[in-house]
Amino acid sequence: xxxxxxxxxxxxxxxxxxxxxxxxxxxxxxxxxxxxxxxxxxxxxxxxxxxxxxxxxxxxxxxxxxxxxxxxxxxxxxxxxxxxxxxxxxxxxxxxxxxxxxxxxxxxxxxxxxxxxxxxxxxxxxxxxxxxxxxxxxxxxxxxxxxxxxxxxxxxxxxxxxxxxxxxxxxxxxxxxxxxxxxxxxxxxxxxxxxxxxxxxxxxxxxxxxxxxxxxxxxxxxxxxxxxxxxxxxxxxxxxxxxxxxxxxxxxxxxxxxxxxxxxxxxxxxxxxxxxxxxxxxxxxxxxxxxxxxxxxxxxxxxxxxxxxxxxx
Amino acid sequence: xxxxxxxxxxxxxxxxxxxxxxxxxxxxxxxxxxxxxxxxxxxxxxxxxxxxxxxxxxxxxxxxxxxxxxxxxxxxxxxxxxxxxxxxxxxxxxxxxxxxxxxxxxxxxxxxxxxxxxxxxxxxxxxxxxxxxxxxxxxxxxxxxxxxxxxxxxxxxxxxxxxxxxxxxxxxxxxxxxxxxxxxxxxxxxxxxxxxxxxxxxxxxxxxxxxxxxxxxxxxxxxxxxxxxxxxxxxxxxxxxxxxxxxxxxxxxxxxxxxxxxxxxxxxxxx
Numbered sequence: 410x411x412x413x414x415x416x417x418x419x420x421x422x423x424x425x426x427x428x429x430x431x432x433x434x435x436x437x438x439x440x441x442x443x444x445x446x447x448x449x450x451x452x453x454x455x456x457x458x459x460x461x462x463x464x465x466x467x468x469x470x471x472x473x474x475x476x477x478x479x480x481x482x483x484x485x486x487x488x489x490x491x492x493x494x495x496x497x498x499x500x501x502x503x504x505x506x507x508x509x510x511x512x513x514x515x516x517x518x519x520x521x522x523x524x525x526x527x528x529x530x531x532x533x534x535x536x537x538x539x540x541x542x543x544x545x546x547x548x549x550x551x552x553x554x555x556x557x558x559x560x561x562x563x564x565x566x567x568x569x570x571x572x573x574x575x576x577x578x579x580x581x582x583x584x585x586x587x588x589x590x591x592x593x594x595x596x597x598x599x600x601x602x603x604x605x606x607x608x609x610x611x612x613x614x615x616x617x618x619x620x621x622x623x624x625x626x627x628x629x630x631x632x633x634x635x636x637x638x639x640x641x642x643x644x645x646x647x648x649x650x651x652x653x654x655x656x657x658x659x660x661x662x663x664x665x666x667x668x669x670x671x672x673x674x675x676x677x678x679x680x681x682x683x684x685x686x687x688x689x690x691x692x693x694x695x696x697x698x699x700x701x702x703x704x705x706x707x708x709x710x711x712x713x714x715x716x717x718x719x720x721x722x
Numbered sequence: 723x724x725x726x727x728x729x730x731x732x733x734x735x736x737x738x739x740x741x742x743x744x745x746x747x748x749x750x751x752x753x754x755x756x757x758x759x760x761x762x763x764x765x766x767x768x769x770x771x772x773x774x775x776x777x778x779x780x781x782x783x784x785x786x787x788x789x790x791x792x793x794x795x796x797x798x799x800x801x802x803x804x805x806x807x808x809x810x811x812x813x814x815x816x817x818x819x820x821x822x823x824x825x826x827x828x829x830x831x832x833x834x835x836x837x838x839x840x841x842x843x844x845x846x847x848x849x850x851x852x853x854x855x856x857x858x859x860x861x862x863x864x865x866x867x868x869x870x871x872x873x874x875x876x877x878x879x880x881x882x883x884x885x886x887x888x889x890x891x892x893x894x895x896x897x898x899x900x901x902x903x904x905x906x907x908x909x910x911x912x913x914x915x916x917x918x919x920x921x922x923x924x925x926x927x928x929x930x931x932x933x934x935x936x937x938x939x940x941x942x943x944x945x946x947x948x949x950x951x952x953x954x955x956x957x958x959x960x961x962x963x964x965x966x967x968x969x970x971x972x973x974x975x976x977x978x979x980x981x982x983x984x985x986x987x988x989x990x991x992x993x
Binding site for chain 2: 443445446448449450452453454457458463464467468523524526527528541543544545546551552554557558560561563565567569570571601630652655658659661662666676679680689692696699700703707
């Protein structure tokens with residue numbers, strides 16, 4: 410039924426057809442899972458498209474424009490990407506960010522695994538208490554958790570003043586703060602729960618009879634872990650790695666508070682372009698370049714670790 | 723149990739305790755030094771005082787920031803959870819073409835660095851002339867909260883028997899009544915969990931608010947602005963201690979709600 414015909418009808422008839430249309434639509438709605446599915450997810454999809462897809466499209470467009478003093482030149486060029494490729498500072502900081510985040514991911518997952526294993530397999534009662542204990546510190550302000558490390562590692566900080574008070578040192582140790590090591594330590598602490606929880610969930614899901622079968626078939630504890638438990642926990646390890654790697658590459662708070670000049674990361678460069686340097690197109694190009702780098706590395710990582718798991722199992 | 727297995731368990735238990743200490747000790751320095759009389763955050767502690775908590779009550783910019791943060795966190799958590807209820811239903815109850823793609827799209831904000839979300843929204847809002855303030859932070863926070871809300875609600879919806887909904891439809895209730903009288907009561911603990919989680923994410927979020935809040939400072943942006951001034955640090959520490967206690971209460975409360983939900987739904991639903 411066309412809209413024109415509907416509009417031309419008398420009031421009563423149009424109410425009737427509207428009713429007919431509504432019930433037909435209602436029947437169709439109930440019959441087709443596809444229509445129901447798309448209708449119910451449409452508002453969420455709309456938000457993601459309007460507040461993420463469109464802005465990122467615009468970000469890409471911006472990255473091909475150039476800043477011309479106060480104006481923006483809208484001719485499409487690759488100048489910004491050329492600048493990023495030419496200046497070593499950008500490449501250095503990119504490599505450093507990826508390196509720092511990679512180490513943070515590795516360290517956090519390695520440290521978290523035994524704890525997740527302990528809670529999943531050894532704790533029988535009060536599992537929930539353990540999980541709440543693990544997550545509790547992460548419900549406090551992220552900013553303050555990072556800042557806590559600044560007051561711990563600082564020149565006049567907790568460690569230095571504590572050691573001086575105890576008479577262990579005469580001069581404060583200056584190597585603690587403002588370097589990549591401080592960034593790695595702080596991030597490994599700040600993101601710990603994001604590694605523990607996914608690994609715990611995948612360990613918890615493992616069917617215990619598989620482990621018994623491995624033991625019955627003569628596998629020792631180590632072999633059983635390597636051949637059965639570890640491959641089956643891989644989904645959790647991969648999830649943990651992705652959930653930590655992606656946000657930490659783009660972290661701004663930690664490098665700014667504890668990184669110092671030698672611990673600067675991508676987010677600091679991006680933020681500078683959007684504030685002091687006021688070169689939004691270059692900032693956009695840096696954002697896009699880092700986003701593409703991060704996504705590529707994450708995809709490669711998932712692909713490789715899946716292949717590796719298949720080989721072991 | 724063999725000796726080796728018991729030994730392994732012993733090692734893991736001591737490791738777990740050490741790890742918990744690593745998680746807690748740095749965080750607990752904040753409340754510890756918030757009671758220190760000296761404005762310097764260093765040992766030895768000079769004396770104990772509550773005066774920094776008193777300064778919290780007088781700081782008007784802090785109250786304003788707290789108000790903004792609460793407004794933003796409540797609005798975005800309600801928006802994200804509402805959108806997620808419908809989306810999670812679509813992803814768990816039906817099977818249709820394009821479902822996985824659609825799920826992938828709504829989960830995207832989870833796998834993007836937040837600074838990208840911040841700068842891209844900054845450019846968009848600037849271009850369409852919508853300006854910056856509370857509203858723009860709400861948009862950003864609703865976006866990043868959405869995947870978390872959907873994940874929480876999907877796991878809740880997968881947990882209960884869909885026959886209950888079908889029974890209601892077969893007995894002649896419409897989809898809307900079925901939703902309010904069957905689905906919603908069953909997923910209520912999930913809704914509460916989602917609201918608490920997304921509230922916390924928004925309340926704690928810094929970088930998006932840093933780019934988008936302009937003069938409507940949120941609490942994290944306010945804290946950030948204070949960190950540069952050593953004489954204001956004790957007040958920040960007192961504030962941090964309050965946030966710590968408040969979140970602890972919130973977590974324990976949400977855990978309690980979740981458990982009650984399990985008991986109430988009964989073994990028939992939770993088989």
